[in-house]
Amino acid sequence: MSDLNEVGERDNWICWLCDTPVDPDGSVNSDLGPSTDSYAAAKAKKGADVVERLAHRQCNTMRGKIAPVVPWSKDLFVVDPSPIFESVERLKAKGGREIVARCPDENDANQAAEWLLDRLSRLAPDSKFATEIKPGGGQFMLALRLDR
Structure with missing residues (x-):
């Protein structure tokens, strides 16, 4: 498992799910505090590489309950965007x-x-x-x- 600060630096302290800033000094016990989300890069293969991404603790917890929704930016002019x-x-x-x-x-x-x-x-x-x-x-x- 990688160091939280390494993952945060690599991801520019942006949550991969909601695309908003994560406070690097926030408590890991806070809903908006930093956490890492791990997933297998190639789920179908045994021994797949594990990739870690930065997420808010709350976003990470919700991802376990419901399928993640990665929103399109409100600053873009797109019609009928796919999930x-x-x-x-x-x-x-x-x-x-x-x-x-x-x-x-x-x-x-x-x-x-x-x-x-x-x-x-x-x-x-x-x-x-x-x-x-x-x-x-x-x-x-x-x-x-x-x-x-």
């Missing part, structure tokens, strides 16, 4: 690509793509993703794929 966590899990299991959002213009699509790749660096640090932006029907489709 990020579920899209990542499907792509990691089956590969391919998936349309994850529609945007009204190319600039909005580029901003959403940049934000999404940054977000995924915390959500799935063991995986590398790429985005594709395609025009169609007067809008721009943002697709996500696992970059192998």
